[in-house]
Amino acid sequence: MQRGGDRSGPNGKCLRDRRLVEIGEVAKEDREALALGQTCDRLAKDAAALVAGLGGHGPSDRRHRRGASISSRVDHDPPDPPFEGPARPVRPAAADRADERLLHRVLPEVAAVRDRARDAQVGRVSGAVHPLDLLEHLVSFETSHTPEDHGEESFVYYALETMAREYQTVLDLVGHTPLARLQRIVPAGAATVLAKLEYISPGGSVKDRIGIKLIEQAEREGKLKPGGTIVEPTSGNTGVGLAIAAAIKGYHCIFVMPDKMSQEKISLLRAYGAEVVICPYAVAAESPESYYSVSDRLAEEIPGAYKPDQYTNQGNPDAHYETTGPEIWEQTNGEIDALVIAVGTGGTITGTGRYLKEQKPELIVVGADPEGSIYTAGEQHMHPYLVEGVGEDFYPETFDKDIVDQWVTVTDKDSFLTARRMAREEGLLIGGSGGTAVHAAIEVAKQLGEGKLVVTLIPDSGRPYLSKFYDDNYMLELGFLERDEPSPSVAEVLNAKKSEEPDIPDLITISSHQKVGDAIDLMQRYSISQLPVVRDGEGLDSLADVIGSLQDRDLLDRVFKNPDALHENVAAAMQPPLAAIDADEKLDEVFSTLSGRQNAVVVAEGGKPIGVLTRTDLLEYLAHRR
């Protein structure tokens, strides 16, 4: 299928929205029309008129100024008359779909250049027939020819990109993602790091690129017929890429996901109308319960079902060979030294790396791998990890290991902390695998040093992970984040409790030979729910004197079933002693005890009990402290 608006140039470049305007020939109202996003035809006519007009100029004078990128021209325009010397080729502006504001900002500058350019000699463009072909010719001319090799066919023009008036479908918006330079997170002296922001794509991830590719390939091969069902094991993003294409083309989708995936990802796929089947993550890939096996079974059993299978389908790396690689090559003007990509199915690194290495064999391709994944741990040392979407427990057919020159292993903690830093320091809210990639890219940038260019790729956004590694509690529980303030000691909490309740004794106990009724009176008087039971009620010098405990919950049960229990000895009703903790310990130590079944601990100093700390005391302390 010809995707709406695509017209590939001789270099395989896609024109889509690019419009060429010769400033000297385009009237003010036309420029305004351009800024408002007039149709391609209108602009193509302008270009055709321009080229016809250019034919009248003498071709012999080889003085010329070739277009430069808008920003470089505006910033570095030499003084009048400037039209000598080596020219920089025009490259499309960094954002492939520059918007009106850009045009408004740039046009006045361009007009000034036009005025100074009035003496320029211009040449003739030959061989073009259709206006859009003319445009293609102009675009391919500027990147594929130097003034020297093109001789007389040089001309003056400027390339501007604008927002298209409309796209046929959302599928036309897939890819063409920008490169953002990382400013603060890369240390001084390291290479420049550019991040390709795949989350800008309409489905929010790099996998949009393969969704449309795999579906259209299956249609061509007759594997997917109208009304068919797409079944795919996916960590979410491929599902979205497929679901978007399926929504437009009318296919039903069933996605099979491992249970470690965030709830947001599951809800997202359901929002596109897909069915989601959840399978256990912690089973071997060949287990019948694994999400790979379950998806195989569903694809076999459902009539008209097709499993694109991103793990074996060569359309996966091909999509990146055809789009991601050429985009990076064009965006960096071939000046890339290292490509760093986090590896899942291997489709992105294989396709992108293969294309770029064909252009530049000395390019270093670096795979970023979560610690525990097969690529760097090997089969012997694999273990589960938390980063989603990258790493594997088997070698997918879509991964070509010969493309990768180096590996960097990245821990979950480093992936998550790097992603969080990207949001806070670079304003880029990225997913965990983006954190894996950026962490590795920074390592590579440090190795390569200043003057080199590292490109990395951000597979998805941080939005699906807000309740995961962007949540401080999640990070604290994993031990990936330190508390800002040092944890207080148990003694501090006990002292705070004493100052809040000065009339209540430090330690309330009951002796084992007293009656259950006395214990209940005591609990009632001081509004407490548990009592340490001591040997004889007199001196309490050591933890060894605490021989048991009473809980109001157990007493209620006992007295409810047998009212005579009120007259029993405490010894008959008591439970094992409460856990003990030293007053010097940090609160973290008590936290795990009190967040479990135990709701109180005995605090001791030098082995001597000095108080009781309950779950409520801890809660009150934390609430009061904030």
Ligand SMILES: Cc1ncc(COP(=O)(O)O)c(C=O)c1O
């Ligand atoms: C979030 C995320 N990052 C990275 C990747 C890895 O890309 P690839 O499978 O092309 O290696 C995936 C793949 O599913 C992903 O979902």
